[in-house]
Amino acid sequence: MMPWIIISIIILLILILLAVIFIVKNKDKRHEPDYYSFFWIGLIWTIFGIFSWIRYNEFNYLFAIGIIFLILGLVNKDKWKKNHRTWKQLSKSERKWRMWIIIILGILVLIGLIAFFLVLK
Numbered sequence: 190m191m192p193w194i195i196i197s198i199i200i201l202l203i204l205i206l207l208a209v210i211f212i213v214k215n216k217d218k219r220h221e222p223d224y225y226s227f228f229w230i231g232l233i234w235t236i237f238g239i240f241s242w243i244r245y246n247e248f249n250y251l252f253a254i255g256i257i258f259l260i261l262g263l264v265n266k267d268k269w270k271k272n273h274r275t276w277k278q279l280s281k282s283e284r285k286w287r288m289w290i291i292i293i294l295g296i297l298v299l300i301g302l303i304a305f306f307l308v309l310k
Contacts, residue, residue: 193304196300196304200297221271221272222272223273223274224272224273225272227261227265228259228269231255231256231262235256238256
């Protein structure tokens with residue numbers, strides 16, 4: 190059990206380091222959030238939260254956070270087109286950064302799934 194705690198701490202430190210790098214790099218750039226994305230994040234998390242709630246028969250915080258994101262997105266529905274940018278509207282450097290973020294998050298999800306299935310056995 191101890192190696193999983195160490196791996197979790199290392200992953201957490203990597204995520205904190207990436208967040209600090211991102212904040213320092215974009216310190217002078219101010220922009221409003223993409224409420225369209227908040228809506229979709231909330232919708233997906235709410236659905237997973239409902240399935241998890243049904244499966245484990247107890248309240249799930251994923252459901253609660255999903256509802257918060259969903260409401261936040263819907264309340265600001267008038268700002269969806271203002272701040273939402275498609276892949277084609279991004280510059281090459283922004284696409285490159287987003288692709289790396291997608292790859293890193295995908296790897297972390299894969300590691301999490303592998304850990305989950307190993308713990309089940």
